[in-house]
Amino acid sequence: MGGGFDKEFSDQGISGTVLAMERQGFKACADYLRDGDTLQVFAVDRLGRDSIDVQTTVRDLRSKGVIVDVHGLGPIVGDAGELILALLAQVAQMERNRIASRTDAGRELAKQSLAATGKTHRGKASLGRPVQHDAAAIAAWSWESGSITKAAERFGVSEATVSRARRAFPRAA
Numbered sequence: 001m002g003g004g005f006d007k008e009f010s011d012q013g014i015s016g017t018v019l020a021m022e023r024q025g026f027k028a029c030a031d032y033l034r035d036g037d038t039l040q041v042f043a044v045d046r047l048g049r050d051s052i053d054v055q056t057t058v059r060d061l062r063s064k065g066v067i068v069d070v071h072g073l074g075p076i077v078g079d080a081g082e083l084i085l086a087l088l089a090q091v092a093q094m095e096r097n098r099i100a101s102r103t104d105a106g107r108e109l110a111k112q113s114l115a116a117t118g119k120t121h122r123g124k125a126s127l128g129r130p131v132q133h134d135a136a137a138i139a140a141w142s143w144e145s146g147s148i149t150k151a152a153e154r155f156g157v158s159e160a161t162v163s164r165a166r167r168a169f170p171r172a173a
Helices: 024-032 051-063 078-117 135-145 148-155 159-168
Strands: 038-041 067-070
Touching (some): 051 078, 135 148, 135 159, 148 159
Parallel strands (some): 038 067
16 A cells, blocks of 8 residues: 555454454544544455444544545545445455354364364364373273273373263263
C-alpha cells in the first residue's frame, strides 16, 4: 500500500471475527480519526469478517467524515461504494465460515484417525512428544489388575495416560 501514513494501527493476533470496535487497535484507530481523515485498509476483510459489523463500522466512520479507502478499490463513497462494500463484506464472512467448517472437519478427521489408530496424521503416537511408554502394555496390565491408579504408579505415568491407553486398547472380550 505504500507509506506516507500519519499513523499506523494494527491488531496482532486478534481474529477478524471479533467486532471491530472491540479490537483494541481498531478502537484506537477509530478514536484517532477525525473529519477529513482517510483510513486506508488493505482489504475489506481487514476491517472484519462479520458483514453487518463491517458495514456498520464503515457507515459510522463515514458519518464522522472519514474516507475509507480500500486498496485496489479506492474510496468507499456513494451507493455504488456501499454496494461493493456489502458484497465484499459478505464474501469475507463466507470465507470465515468456510475456514471454520474446514477446520472443524479437519479436527474431527484427526480425532477419528487418532481414535482408530492411536497415531496422528504424521504417524506419531502423540502430538510431537516422544512416546516414553508402551500403551498396549499399560492397558493390558491395568485391565488385568483392575486399577488405573496402580497401573499409573507401576508404569510411572499419570492416570489420564492409563485411561487413554485403555481407550486405545479396550479390554478383550
